[in-house]
Amino acid sequence: MLKDAIAPQALRRVLVVKLRHHGDVLLTSPVLSVLKRHAPHAEIDALVYHDTREMISGHPALSELFTVDRGWKRLGPVGQLKAEWALLKRLKARDYDLIVHLTEHNRGAWLSRLLKPRHSVAMEGRGRFFKKSFTHRFPYLHGNRRHTVEIHLDALRRLGIQPAPGDRRLVLEPGDDAFASVAARLLAEGLAPGRFVVVHPSSRWMFKSWPAERMAEVIDHLAAQGWQVVLTAAPSDEELAMVNAIKSRLSRPVFDWSASLSLKELAALISQARLYLGVDSVPMHIAAAMGTPTVALFGPSGDKEWGPWQVAHRIIADNRFGCRPCGRAGCGDGQLSECLTAIPSSRVIDAIDSLLKETA
Numbered sequence: 387m388l389k390d391a392i393a394p395q396a397l398r399r400v401l402v403v404k405l406r407h408h409g410d411v412l413l414t415s416p417v418l419s420v421l422k423r424h425a426p427h428a429e430i431d432a433l434v435y436h437d438t439r440e441m442i443s444g445h446p447a448l449s450e451l452f453t454v455d456r457g458w459k460r461l462g463p464v465g466q467l468k469a470e471w472a473l474l475k476r477l478k479a480r481d482y483d484l485i486v487h488l489t490e491h492n493r494g495a496w497l498s499r500l501l502k503p504r505h506s507v508a509m510e511g512r513g514r515f516f517k518k519s520f521t522h523r524f525p526y527l528h529g530n531r532r533h534t535v536e537i538h539l540d541a542l543r544r545l546g547i548q549p550a551p552g553d554r555r556l557v558l559e560p561g562d563d564a565f566a567s568v569a570a571r572l573l574a575e576g577l578a579p580g581r582f583v584v585v586h587p588s589s590r591w592m593f594k595s596w597p598a599e600r601m602a603e604v605i606d607h608l609a610a611q612g613w614q615v616v617l618t619a620a621p622s623d624e625e626l627a628m629v630n631a632i633k634s635r636l637s638r639p640v641f642d643w644s645a646s647l648s649l650k651e652l653a654a655l656i657s658q659a660r661l662y663l664g665v666d667s668v669p670m671h672i673a674a675a676m677g678t679p680t681v682a683l684f685g686p687s688g689d690k691e692w693g694p695w696q697v698a699h700r701i702i703a704d705n706r707f708g709c710r711p712c713g714r715a716g717c718g719d720g721q722l723s724e725c726l727t728a729i730p731s732s733r734v735i736d737a738i739d740s741l742l743k744e745t746a
Contacts, residue, residue, distance in 0.1 A: 390522065391546025392484070392505050394424040400484045401477065401501070403433045403494045405454060408649070408668040411441040412675060413534045413695070414488055415557040420542055420549040421486075422447035431480060433497075440649040441668075444559030452477060454493075477501060486541050487520070495519035507541045530688030530711050535695050555696050556675035560657065564650035572658065575641060579658040582614040582641075584678075587632060588625040589667035593716035593723050596665060596683050596734075598628055602635035603731040604663070608738070609638035613660070618652060618669065621645035661742060663734075665726075666692055673697070679745045681737050685726035686712050698745050700737035704728050 400421055404414045411434050421430050429449035432442055436453035443451055452473065458466045482501055487494030487508040498506040498519045507522040517523065524544035526537060535556075539549045572579065585605060588595045605615050617632070617640055619625040629644045647655065653672045656662055662673035662680045666687045673680045673694065680699040684692075688711040689701045703710065707725040716722045 388544075388546045394421075394428075394547060397425045397428040397483045399429045399431065399449075399480050399482045400425070400486065401431045401433060401480070401482045401497075401503075403485065403487045403491075403497065404489065405433070405435055405491045405493060406438075406489055408438045408441050409671045409692075410489075410534070411435075411438040412556060412558060412668065412671045414538050415442055415445055415675070416535055416549065416554045417486065417488070417538050417542065418442065418445050418447040419553045419555075419557060420539065420547065423550065423553050424547050428483075429480075431482075433477070441558065444561055445557050446559070447557075450480070474500065484545075485520075488538055488541060490516070492516065505545065507544055509537075509541070530690045532691065533693070533695060534691055537691075556671065558653050558672060558675035560650045560654040564648065564654040565657075568647075568651055568654040568658065571643075572655075577614055577616070577641065580660050582616055582659055583608055583661045583663060584616050584618060584656050584659040584669075584673075585640075586618045586662070586664040586667065586669040588619055588628045589665050590620060590622065590625075591715065592624050592628070593714075593721045594665050594667065594685060594687060594726070595628060596726055596729065598631035599635055600729070600731045600734070602632045604734050604738070605632065605640060606637050607731075607735050609636075609640070615640040616655065616659070617642045617644055618647065618655070619644035661738065663738065670694060674699070679741050681734065681741060683726060683729060683734065684711070685723035686710060686714050686716070688713070698741060700741050702729060702733055702737055 402417055404411050418430050430447050431450040433452045436455040439453050458469045482503040485498050485503045485506040490512050495516045506520040508520045509526040510523045511526055522544050524540045587601045608615055617629055619629045653676055656673050656678050657676040659678050662678045664670050665683045670682050674697040680694040680697055682694055682701055684703040689703050693701050704725045710725045717724050
């Protein structure tokens, strides 16, 4: 029994802070679930970047969602200060009993000092100012040895709150509008739920992407097996160029939904798919949250730390490269990851066929 464990029944309001990318925010969703399970009477709030809010908006455990807009910097020093001050006043009015800070971002340390909760928890590994800002600190296990979801939940374990297995799943709520929009489009294009595969071939970091010619070979295999294929991508020039490179190599037609979906609509689409194929990116985590069988290719990023969570899946990585996962932007930061380019299409095809059979 922890000597400094907290009493969940005494919590009235909790703030969970996760100022990182979309996938990181989605992987915090179990923290909200576990807190609500142990303190059902408490109000659980979250603070995330404004552009990542769709990852947890609508979470059934969430009371209020606060955001930091990275666009505030464009307001100039005075405008940014006003926006920050308005946010701080709103947070202070909530009178939190507990802050759960899930990154090493110094904003969490300042919030802990300014909001003065009775309890606050963050990871170890920063300077004296950061360490002295929290009542509790939990260890961060580096080296691709522990999944990010479990690392997040370690913050609660450090407080004496033990997560139950059923509360560790990812939670993403697309919402009625997203489901209706996607259903109408599927109907219009003659795509039946469960009879198509979603392929999201790229990442915002292109060094995580697999060669276009290999992805085209896999898509042709899926089409030859009778599967309809829906291609998706973010509205960036690099990702759209990759989609076009793939389509130019295909021998069979596919449905291209690239750059036409919100994140909520992408989740609704993936929820209706028979299988998801992609690389280490936020749509892969969305697929896991929606319970869609997932085949994911990993190169320089850690598959044990970032792999598909609690969903039927296959991870494809070339562990002949003793340097992976290196976390670099390609070999020598050259934007090309040889541990990815070395993976043959046959391995991906075998993984897909195996997972489809297993989940039939």
